[in-house]
Amino acid sequence: MDSNIIIKLNNVNFYYGNNRALTDISMTFRKNKVTALIGPSGCGKSTLLRLLNRMNDLIDGTRVEGEILFEEKNIYDPEIDPVEIRKKVGMVFQKPNPFPKTIYNNIAYGPKLASNNTGDINTLVEQSLKQAVLWDEVKDILNQSAMKLSGGQQQRLCIARALAMKPDILLMDEPTSALDPISTAKIEELIEELKKNYTIIIVTHNMQQAARISDETAFFYLGNLVEYNKTEKIFTNPDVKHTEDYITGRFG
Amino acid sequence: MEERRHTSSHYEMELQEIKNGLIYLGALTEKAIQAAMQSLTERNTELAQHVINNDDEIDKLDTDMEERCVKLLALRQPAAIDLRFITTAVKITGHLERIGDMAVNIAEKAILLNKEPKLKPYIDLPRMSGLVEAMIRNALDSMIKGDLQAAEKVRETEQVVDDLNEQIFRELLTFMMEDSKSIHRALLIMHVSKNLERIADHAKGIADMVTYMVTGKSVRHKSDDVKK
Numbered sequence: 511m512d513s514n515i516i517i518k519l520n521n522v523n524f525y526y527g528n529n530r531a532l533t534d535i536s537m538t539f540r541k542n543k544v545t546a547l548i549g550p551s552g553c554g555k556s557t558l559l560r561l562l563n564r565m566n567d568l569i570d571g572t573r574v575e576g577e578i579l580f581e582e583k584n585i586y587d588p589e590i591d592p593v594e595i596r597k598k599v600g601m602v603f604q605k606p607n608p609f610p611k612t613i614y615n616n617i618a619y620g621p622k623l624a625s626n627n628t629g630d631i632n633t634l635v636e637q638s639l640k641q642a643v644l645w646d647e648v649k650d651i652l653n654q655s656a657m658k659l660s661g662g663q664q665q666r667l668c669i670a671r672a673l674a675m676k677p678d679i680l681l682m683d684e685p686t687s688a689l690d691p692i693s694t695a696k697i698e699e700l701i702e703e704l705k706k707n708y709t710i711i712i713v714t715h716n717m718q719q720a721a722r723i724s725d726e727t728a729f730f731y732l733g734n735l736v737e738y739n740k741t742e743k744i745f746t747n748p749d750v751k752h753t754e755d756y757i758t759g760r761f762g
Numbered sequence: 763m764e765e766r767r768h769t770s771s772h773y774e775m776e777l778q779e780i781k782n783g784l785i786y787l788g789a790l791t792e793k794a795i796q797a798a799m800q801s802l803t804e805r806n807t808e809l810a811q812h813v814i815n816n817d818d819e820i821d822k823l824d825t826d827m828e829e830r831c832v833k834l835l836a837l838r839q840p841a842a843i844d845l846r847f848i849t850t851a852v853k854i855t856g857h858l859e860r861i862g863d864m865a866v867n868i869a870e871k872a873i874l875l876n877k878e879p880k881l882k883p884y885i886d887l888p889r890m891s892g893l894v895e896a897m898i899r900n901a902l903d904s905m906i907k908g909d910l911q912a913a914e915k916v917r918e919t920e921q922v923v924d925d926l927n928e929q930i931f932r933e934l935l936t937f938m939m940e941d942s943k944s945i946h947r948a949l950l951i952m953h954v955s956k957n958l959e960r961i962a963d964h965a966k967g968i969a970d971m972v973t974y975m976v977t978g979k980s981v982r983h984k985s986d987d988v989k990k
Contacts, residue, residue: 718839745841747978757841759773760766 511582516541516679516709517562522576524557524566531557533733535576539679544701544710546724546741548717550756553730555713559681562711563599564592580679597624600672604684606664608656608671613639613648616656616667617674624675634674641707642670643700662693669700673708680704682712686719698723717757721745729753773838776830780851781906783827787858788902790820792895794865795961799891802872802954803884810876813869820862827855843975850975854905857964857971861898864957864964871950871957881937881947890926890958893919897965905972913976916969923962930955 511518517539524532532554539545547555560566561578564585577584585595608616617635635652639645644666648659656667665685672680682701686694701710701723714720720727721741728738729750737744737753748754755761768774794813801810831852834840840848875881897916904912934948970982980986 717841721841746845748842754842755766758844759768759770761769 511579512538514540516580518579520577520579522558522561522574522578524554524561524575525573526569527571531733532561535735537728537735537738539709539711540726541709542705542707543725544705544712544723546720546727547711547713547730548715548720548727548756549730549736550761551715552732554733555728555730556683558730559683559711559713562679562681563596563601565596565601567592597675598677599679599681600675600677601681601683602665602668602672602685605688606661606668608659608664608667610655610657612653613656613659613667614652616671620671620675638670638674639667641673641704642666643696643703644670660693662689662696665689665693665697666700669697669704673704677708679709679711682710684713684715687715694719717745729756731756773834776834776838777844777847780827780830780834780848783823783830784851784854784858784905785902787820787823787827787855788898790816790823791858791861791865792898794820794862795868795891795895795898795958798865798868798872799888801869802875803888805876805880807873807876810869810872814866817862817866820859824855824859824862828852831855846975846978850905850971853971854902854968857967858898861961861964864961867957868954871953875947875950878947881944881951886926886930886933887951887954887958890923890930890955893923893926894958894961894965897923897962898968901965901968901972904969905975908972908976910973910976913969913972917966920962920966923959927955927959 515538519535519537522532522535523530535558547559549555557566561574562580562585566572566574574586578586580595580599583590585592609619611619614635617638618631621629621631621634636645636649639648644663647663648654648667656664659667665688669680669685686697689697698719701712704710705725712720712724724741726739727741727744729736729744729748729752731752737748737750739749743749744753745757748757768777794816797809798813800806801808801813831848834848838844897919900912900919901916903909904916931952934952937944938948967982970980973979973981
């Protein structure tokens with residue numbers, strides 16, 4: 511695998527029961543880039559995102575065909591432990607979902623649980639919060655409940671929580687759709703910063719957001735990958751008419 | 763240009779209004795050139811004055827079109843073909859406004875020429891004018907239809923107009939060499955010819971923008987060929 515490529519999908523099909531949600535997807539994700547997955551509701555973009563850290567395993571009656579290579583290995587091989595995959599491929603969801611614990615424990619919980627982590631937890635908490643640009647706002651209230659934070663702060667806390675596991679990849683499923691414009695701008699700014707050290711794959715319904723923050727954009731429709739290209743190309747002169755109709759607001 | 767309509771009918775309408783505005787502006791400039799040329803060939807100074815006075819309407823429409831485009835950019839955040847259409851529209855309205863100014867230049871020269879005896883019958887100038895009027899019409903038509911071939915044809919015609927302009931120059935030069943009293947009139951006619959030639963340049967500019975709008979590739983400059 512090319513060293514710039516972190517994940518490679520080969521002929522991936524995905525089924526919810528008898529329903530095929532993704533059809534024959536082959537694509538690669540590049541290291542230290544932000545890739546946006548766009549498309550109308552039900553196009554399979556979130557399903558694809560959840561495949562990348564085996565979150566769909568948690569749904570009964572689902573089935574995957576094809577292979578998803580991460581570090582040369584198919585993450586769906588029977589000998590692979592999904593928990594290990596989820597450590598390396600972190601996830602941030604649409605709605606901020608902090609644990610009902612203190613700010614400190616939100617970050618420390620995962621690393622403590624992962625027995626192999628023997629480093630200094632205090633340093634890790636500080637580092638993670640700094641990376642998520644939240645440290646200055648919470649450093650004096652680390653023992654306060656995370657539930658008291660604003661929505662935007664909670665979402666950055668969830669990002670910090672994911673970063674504390676030192677992942678290679680960060681998956682984001684509509685991370686700003688529940689946030690106000692200022693909090694959204696902060697998260698977008700943060701994504702720009704994070705891509706220096708992480709690979710980010712983001713699902714978004716906000717096309718301006720995809721245009722603003724991503725390096726590459728993939729357009730999905732009815733479970734098919736219609737077009738995958740540099741973001742600039744997709745938003746100025748896409749190759750496929752269907753992509754153009756979608757991004758110019760002619761359907762979806 | 764594209765069969766599929768926007769989900770927002772209001773947005774669809776705003777884009778359509780810009781198209782209609784460009785067509786209307788194109789028709790106004792075409793009429794201005796026609797009238798300016800008529801004022802010359804029929805020695806109608808009143809008509810020439812009319813062309814000069816009417817330029818205000820073209821200028822106002824140009825400003826209005828530009829404002830509409832800026833508003834759409836700000837409020838709709840257009841992408842892809844819509845983005846290319848709107849940026850193209852901004853450039854096209856600028857070209858049309860300049861064409862209007864050149865019709866005024868021709869009308870001003872006509873007023874001066876009408877004060878003196880006719881130097882020669884006007885044959886090539888009306889032909890040139892007919893060509894450039896058609897160029898404007900066809901260029902705008904190619905924009906509405908997204909027709910690359912039609913845009914290419916406009917570019918080809920520009921060369922014909924250039925050749926005519928040079929021919930007129932040579933001819934007027936012989937007049938000037940034969941009779942120094944003809945110099946003033948010959949120079950004025952040269953100005954008219956030069957203005958028509960520059961109108962053709964602007965029409966070509968519109969056609970180039972249409973090609974950009976349809977393909978996303980710039981063809982305006984010689985260096986653009988190298989990039990491809």
